[in-house]
Amino acid sequence: MIDLAAKVRFLSDAGSYPHAASFVEARETHMSWVFLTEDRAYKLKKPVRYPFLDFSTLGRRRFFCEEELRLNRRLAADTYCSVIPLRCTQDGSLNLSGRGRAVDFLVEMKRLPRADSLDVRLREGVVTEGDIRNVGKLMAGFYSGSRPEVDDGILYLESLIREQAVNRAILGQPMLGVSDAALPVLDVADIRFTQLIPSIKARIKAARIVEGHGDLRPEHVHIGTPMQVIDCLEFDRSLRIIDPYDEINYLGLECAMLGARWVRPVLLDSLMARLGGRPDDEVLAFYGAFRMLLRARLCLAHLLDPVVRESERWPRLARSYIAAAEGELSLVSPPVRTLSRSRAGA
Incomplete structure (x- = not known):
């Protein structure tokens, strides 16, 4: 069982990403962790349940990642890239390169300049x-x-x-x-x-x-x-x-x-x-x-x-x-x- 803390540690390491990244900035919200590299943002939904939402299972987190991608492409098609699986191999190693079973899912986005907000x-x-x-x-x-x-x-x-x-x-x-x-x-x-x-x-x-x-x-x-x-x-x-x-x-x-x-x-x-x-x-x-x-x-x-x-x-x-x-x-x-x-x- 890979817990949330292990996933956050892995995703906070710049070497974990398939594209070149020299740094990762991790930000926590009520519902998610967001990992920022130079040109990308990756959102990991927490396994939480509140009266107004339920991300408690892997299936629900995948569904809502796909919903986030679908819905946001209506007004930001250039920014929302894909849903990618976070996988774990038999030896317990995490990766984003397609090896092993999916243990969570991330929404991948292009990082927009904050100055343009x-x-x-x-x-x-x-x-x-x-x-x-x-x-x-x-x-x-x-x-x-x-x-x-x-x-x-x-x-x-x-x-x-x-x-x-x-x-x-x-x-x-x-x-x-x-x-x-x-x-x-x-x-x-x-x-x-x-x-x-x-x-x-x-x-x-x-x-x-x-x-x-x-x-x-x-x-x-x-x-x-x-x-x-x-x-x-x-x-x-x-x-x-x-x-x-x-x-x-x-x-x-x-x-x-x-x-x-x-x-x-x-x-x-x-x-x-x-x-x-x-x-x-x-x-x-x-x-x-x-x-x-x-x-x-x-x-x-x-x-x-x-x-x-x-x-x-x-x-x-x-x-x-x-x-x-x-x-x-x-x-x-x-x-x-x-x-x-x-x-x-x-």
Whole structure:
């Protein structure tokens, strides 16, 4: 039995790779190990099981590696190369050259210049309106070429309901330090959500829902030649079933969190020009609030890890996302605090 630690040691050695590599940088995430060489990146999924994913068996890890390759080739065909087996010979030696039985699988990718990532460019102030219009056109073309999810569109609404309940369960925990800020915003978001369910159902019926990217953030957008969007969410199809305006609005909000508020309207205008059917302001505001609360929750999830890193960072960042959610809900009257007090006195 080859354990994860042995695989990480092997893949952290530059001599393990069939192509020339003078160094390997290993990075650990919740779900994977990523090994970076000069021009390649290799992702090894951890044998983990969470409520939202299951990589616990070799067969499931192979399946989701193949899904990651398939899904990401939709928007980053030049980057995602192959799925390659990590093999073990009879004497217990690991290799990537095709000898022995497969003991795991890796997604092989070309390594993109970090300087071309949208988040880096925004921080450095070197993103143009033309760049953002090109991102909008790329995504609008992707959505317009996707099959409308009418039968499975209900998965989108079910996902919103499920994830909003988890948002409350996590953000409302006093021990995590943000419940005082989060609960009033959650209360209003829940009220708005209940009111807007008929509108969201109408968008599903009108074939406005597609299978999208699932995790569209600035760090996943590369302003290179060709422009590419990477790191699609592969482990749960229901989380990719989405309103394109929700996904694009979320990208715009993440850009706003980096100080670039001007990006969101440009993205939304690009989507409207290709797709039409922009949702009402109330629906768009709820989408934004929901995504910001979800991001706040994901920040706090770091505090629930067995080993907590940067413990002071996560509540602070969560509060900034909660404030952004409050701002979204206040875009349509009445404002958050007024609604919150009205409900408390009802």
